[in-house]
Amino acid sequence: MNKSGLHLLVSSLHPLERKLLPHLKQGASVEELCAASGMQEVEVIRAIQWLSNKDILQITSKDVESIELDQNGKAYLQKGLPERRFLTYLARQKKPVPLHDLEQHASLDPTEIQACIGILKRKNSISFLPDKTIKMTKEGETFLSTESPEERILKDIHQGKAVAVSECKGLLQRKNLITVVIKKKREISLTKLGQELAKEDITGINVIDRLTPTIIQEKTWEGRPFRRYDVKINVPPISGGRRHFVNQATDYIKQIWLDLGFVEMTGNMAQTAFWDLDALFVPQDHPARAMQDTFYLGEKTPVYGDLPAAYRDIKTVHESGGNTGSRGWQAPWNEEEARRVLLRTHTTVLSAQTLAKLKKEDLPAKFFNVGRVFRNEALDWKHLFEFHQVDGIVIDPDANLKHLKGYLKLFFRKMGYPDARIRPAHFPYTEPSCEVDVWHPVHKQWIELGGAGIFRPEVVVPLLGIDVPVLAWGLGLERIISEYYQFTDLRELYGNDIKKLREIPLWMR
Amino acid sequence: MNYNAEMNYMPTVTLNRPVFEKLVGKKLPTDKLKERISMMGTDLEDVTDTEIHVEVFPNRPDWLSEQGFARSFAAFIGEKPGLREYYIKKSGLKVAVDKNVTMRPYTACAIVKNLTFNDERIREIMQVQEKLATTHGRNRKKSAYGIYPLNTIQFPIRYTAKDPKEVLFQPLGFSKKIPASQVEELHPKGKEYRHVAEGWKKYPFFIDSKNNVMCMLPYTNSDDTGKIDEETTEVFIECTGTDMANVKVALSILTTTLADMGGEIYSIDIEYPDRTITTPDLAPTKMEFDLGYINKRLGLSLSEKEASTLLARMNYGYENGYALIPAYRADILHQVDLLEDIAIAYGYENFEEILPKVATIAMEAPFEVFRRKMALLLTGLGFLETASYHLIEEETQTRKMLVQAGDPTGPHHPVKVLDPVSLEYNSLRSWMLPCLLHILQRNRHQEYPQNLFETGRVFKKEAVSETKTEEKECLAVVLCHQTADITSVRQVYDYLLRMLKLQEKSMIEETAHPSFIPGRAGKGMISATPLAVWGEVHPAVLEKFGISQPVAALELDLTALWNLLEK
Known part of the structure; x- marks a missing residue:
């Protein structure tokens, strides 16, 4: 590599690498590099790893057995091996000593005494007299005056001298004196590039690491190279504040309707059955009303709300059709049933209330809402007790079924479903009534995502005062959002798992 | 608009396919059969070689039998159209x-x-x-x-x-x-x-x-x-x-x-x-209809003859501007019901899709714009937005918050629902903070700091309104990490007011609130309107939620704040 290439390489080195560079030597071990550079072991290890990534050196590592002092070994190094303390005691008494005397006064614990007797007898350093007292022998005296091989080995280990495992058989058998540890011994071998670099004098290259305000203010950066960073290196992840992913989706959906000139409706979540059901011409004995899946408010007894002044028009329509041209349900309409307060079962309740407030002069008019609705059922992977519905109404004397299809198709195209169809269905408040399906391009099948239709005159006339076509739809959202984020369990939508809130990708429609 | 398919009241009927085909007088390939059944107006469950499973809408009880279903289907596909006479x-x-x-x-x-x-x-x-x-x-x-x-x-x-x-x-x-x-x-x-x-x-x-x-x-x-x-x-x-x-x-x-x-x-x-x-009286009933009305709503221009042919496809008879309705149909209340059957016979799939060019002026609800702006400020401060249910377990918002539930005039006597399927959602939230603590509880294993916010509807009993329930919008903010304290949450409150040019009018008092540490809870007002409480959540509350990091929290009445703004 030419000079400028080497300089470029040097300028991309981390300070630790640069510090180590002058001390690199063929075959040097980590310990040697530490000693030579004055760096910490962990710093050297990091530096040689980075240098090896840059192909400046190679690291070979092998397992090496080495011997270290264990807890008793360390202690005995201070106060002497038990056998030495045993003999010292004997020597100090200057006469044979009974065993119990040793036990009481020699500051050795019973296991140590047992071990000492074994060792010292083997070395002929003591002998037992007929009266069971213990006497030190000549060999014992020699032992006391010289350093034993065991003591020398312990000292050598302590001083870091290399001691072969084969020398230590005896000590290894004794309790917690020494242990054999397997250590990784790393050595470096310089590559060709490394050898060239090692020859290079880099002391003159004064690279800038972190750019500091001082460097900028004092202009000391001029004429100096900046350290080159590895821009491809992985960095730790960060996350920040953000909207909930369901709200990102509902904002998008709202924007679709706003772009089409729709006005947003808002209203209560707690509603009387009157607005939620009766105003929508749901017969009071409709099976859906009797089902247990409506949340009625109350504690033991139901909460009853108030009816609007014009409720009699609705009553008449239910019972006989009134002025709508309908027969009505031909059944008595019960006021109390209509006064029960519930959590709205559909946001279509807002459409009914909007119609009631709308003036004939304001036609044509278009409204939408994206809101929560409630259903009293057990929470599981495909059922929620609270979920969203997208409602829309178009009140226009010239509106027709083709327009309904047009709005629905456009909406679903913007939601990522290229094809939508309607098929016949039944709702008490629309005629015609449609189920809305979208074509699932992956599963290759129609999936049902909502209901739609044109409000019946029995709904429109009492609320608005005239019989005008009102296109209406109520579409489900959770399934679309789950599909988008590839959830298989609807509960994930409102699980508020913070990791998911942080990491889930953006809603990108 | 509910989904019928999700409704449990729709009976599923099992039809014997060979019997059905014999009654219809024609065998269709399975794909075609499925498609035609769907487009006649039932939720099709499944079709096998021997059986057809359909969900029948409550307006067509006559389809609960093979005979009734086949009668309609035969007419619908043009095999045996018209009013069927019974002697x-x-x-x-x-x-x-x-x-x-x-x-x-x-x-x-x-x-x-x-x-x-x-x-x-x-x-x-x-x-x-x-x-x-x-x-x-x-x-x-x-x-x-x-x-x-x-x-x-x-x-x-x-x-x-x-x-x-x-x-x-x-x-x-x-x-x-x-x-x-x-x-x-x-x-x-x-x-x-x-x-x-x-x-x-x-x-x-x-x-x-x-x-x-x-x-x-x-x-x-x-x-x-x-x-x-x-x-x-x-x-x-x-x-x-x-x-x-x-x-x-x-x-x-x-x-x-x-x-x-x-x-x-x-x-x-x-x-x-x-x-x-x-x-029995099986004579058809007569209903007059206005073809102009029907054509206008469907966007069609059917002639009388075409209309009568389409009616025949749905087993109606036709006589001089009148539809003859079979005696087994109970669901024809108005000419719009005939209109729907004409549309079905015409084929929903045959209506073109038209996006009408009707100019209307869009408007997002002003409060919703405000809500979104508040959310943007908070996300800018690094807070994560959460989305909770409105229904929560009553004790989460009362006992676990150390708030007494007994007093019916008290601020935290939640609105309850009758016969909830699960006790986990037996009451409507009366404030937002318990929802956020509940979230912190379930994320104890996740990385801290956990700084969260949520806006949403809260509910309270009252006597005056139509539903005897007051609904308003609230914002709650929590900071949960080693050094979360009253200062950091107060900074959030001040920042929001500053951004709304309300800080000049801000008044602050110490408040005693059982969910917060005594002497570390503040109450914010603008003029005489109470707006918010904030402070350091009491460790006894944190213990009930199993949270072992300090939490500083803010509960802000967004409706009140909105009403104070000059618009």
């Missing part, structure tokens, strides 16, 4: 209605002869009867039906109410006679439909001229007169209920089903105390 012969036989059957005053009856029954037929007729009573009969409350082998009964028959203690009979499936008063305890149908007879002292019975009890309503036939078997060729049908029209439609559905099995219908004279009627 009724007079039997001259009588059913006398006693004036004491006030609890279930109406009956309509018929005889059908020349039938052949086998296992399959018996299954079909049982299915129709049962599903019809569940849906059209509203679980037998509005109407219920019985079918009897004609040779087991003797005319004239009486429909009369009796004290069940005085009647002895052998209910279906029983081996001996029991007092009728024991049926509610002993018979499965007695237990199941007990609620229908709530408050009755007497029960309606059909009793034949030999004084044999034929059935006890609304529960069961008697075992000796009410069992169809393979030997049966002639049957007596009774429909009873609280609504004459409903009862008559049920009889029309049952008799036309049996007639489509090959039966011959005979009428019965029903002698009410004040008049005599003859049932």
Whole structure:
């Protein structure tokens, strides 16, 4: 590599690498590099790893057995091996000593005494007299005056001298004196590039690491190279504040309707059955009303709300059709049933209330809402007790079924479903009534995502005062959002798992 | 607009495919069959080589039988269009209605002869009867039906109410006679439909001229007169209920089903105390319609002839501007109902999609704009937005927050729901903070800091409004990490007010709030309007939620704040 290439390489080195560079030597071990550079072991290890990534050196590592002092070994190094303390005691008494005397006064614990007797007898350093007292022998005296091989080995280990495992058989058998540890011994071998670099004098290259305000203010950066960073290196992840992913989706959906000139409706979540059901011409004995899946408010007894002044028009329509041209349900309409307060079962309740407030002069008019609705059922992977519905109404004397299809198709195209169809269905408040399906391009099948239709005159006339076509739809959202984020369990939508809130990708429609 | 498919009230009907195809008179490939069934107006569940499973909408009880469904389908695909005529012969036989059957005053009856029954037929007729009573009969409350082998009964028959203690009979499936008063305890149908007879002292019975009890309503036939078997060729049908029209439609559905099995219908004279009627009445009803109205709503320009052809595809007749509606249709209330059937016959798939160029001015709800702006400020401060349910377990917002629930005038006496499926959602939240603590509780294993916010609806009882429930919007913010403290949460509050140019008017007081550490809770007001509380959440609260990091929290009344803004 030419000079400028080497300089470029040097300028991309981390300070630790640069510090180590002058001390690199063929075959040097980590310990040697530490000693030579004055760096910490962990710093050297990091530096040689980075240098090896840059192909400046190679690291070979092998397992090496080495011997270290264990807890008793360390202690005995201070106060002497038990056998030495045993003999010292004997020597100090200057006469044979009974065993119990040793036990009481020699500051050795019973296991140590047992071990000492074994060792010292083997070395002929003591002998037992007929009266069971213990006497030190000549060999014992020699032992006391010289350093034993065991003591020398312990000292050598302590001083870091290399001691072969084969020398230590005896000590290894004794309790917690020494242990054999397997250590990784790393050595470096310089590559060709490394050898060239090692020859290079880099002391003159004064690279800038972190750019500091001082460097900028004092202009000391001029004429100096900046350290080159590895821009491809992985960095730790960060996350920040953000909207909930369901709200990102509902904002998008709202924007679709706003772009089409729709006005947003808002209203209560707690509603009387009157607005939620009766105003929508749901017969009071409709099976859906009797089902247990409506949340009625109350504690033991139901909460009853108030009816609007014009409720009699609705009553008449239910019972006989009134002025709508309908027969009505031909059944008595019960006021109390209509006064029960519930959590709205559909946001279509807002459409009914909007119609009631709308003036004939304001036609044509278009409204939408994206809101929560409630259903009293057990929470599981495909059922929620609270979920969203997208409602829309178009009140226009010239509106027709083709327009309904047009709005629905456009909406679903913007939601990522290229094809939508309607098929016949039944709702008490629309005629015609449609189920809305979208074509699932992956599963290759129609999936049902909502209901739609044109409000019946029995709904429109009492609320608005005239019989005008009102296109209406109520579409489900959770399934679309789950599909988008590839959830298989609807509960994930409102699980508020913070990791998911942080990491889930953006809603990108 | 609810999804019907999610609704549990839609009965699933199993049709025998070969029987169905024979009735239709044409075999369609499975794909085509599925597509046509869907486009006629049912939720198709599944089609196999031998069976068709469909969910029938409640407005078409006549589709609960193979015969009724096939009748419509044959017309829909153009095989046998038009109004199907049924001939009724007079039997001259009588059913006398006693004036004491006030609890279930109406009956309509018929005889059908020349039938052949086998296992399959018996299954079909049982299915129709049962599903019809569940849906059209509203679980037998509005109407219920019985079918009897004609040779087991003797005319004239009486429909009369009796004290069940005085009647002895052998209910279906029983081996001996029991007092009728024991049926509610002993018979499965007695237990199941007990609620229908709530408050009755007497029960309606059909009793034949030999004084044999034929059935006890609304529960069961008697075992000796009410069992169809393979030997049966002639049957007596009774429909009873609280609504004459409903009862008559049920009889029309049952008799036309049996007639489509090959039966011959005979009428019965029903002698009410004040008049005599003859049932069944299968004459179509007439409805005038305005083709211009229909064309306009559908965006079509159908001629009278085209309209009458389309009506024929839905089994209607047509006569000079009038549709002739089959007697088994109960759902035609208005000409829009004809309009829908014309649209179905035309094919929903054949309507083009038009996006009309109608200029209207869009407007996002102003409060929703405000909410979004608040959310943007908070996300800018690094807070994560969460989304909770409005329904939570009551004790999460009371006991766990150290707030007393007992006082009905207190601020935290939550609105409750009746009979929730799970106690985990038995009350509406009255404030937002418990929702956020609940989230912190479930994320204890996740990385800190956990700084969260959420805006949403909260609920309170009150006496004045239409729903006796006050709804307003709130914002809650929590900071949860090692050094979360009152300063950091107060900074958030001040920042929001500053961004709304309200800080000049901000007034702050110390407040005593059981969820916060004493001396570390503040209350914020603008002029006299209370707006917010914030502070360091009390460790006793944190312990209840199992949170072991400090939490500083803010609860802000967004509705009040919004009302203060100059707009």
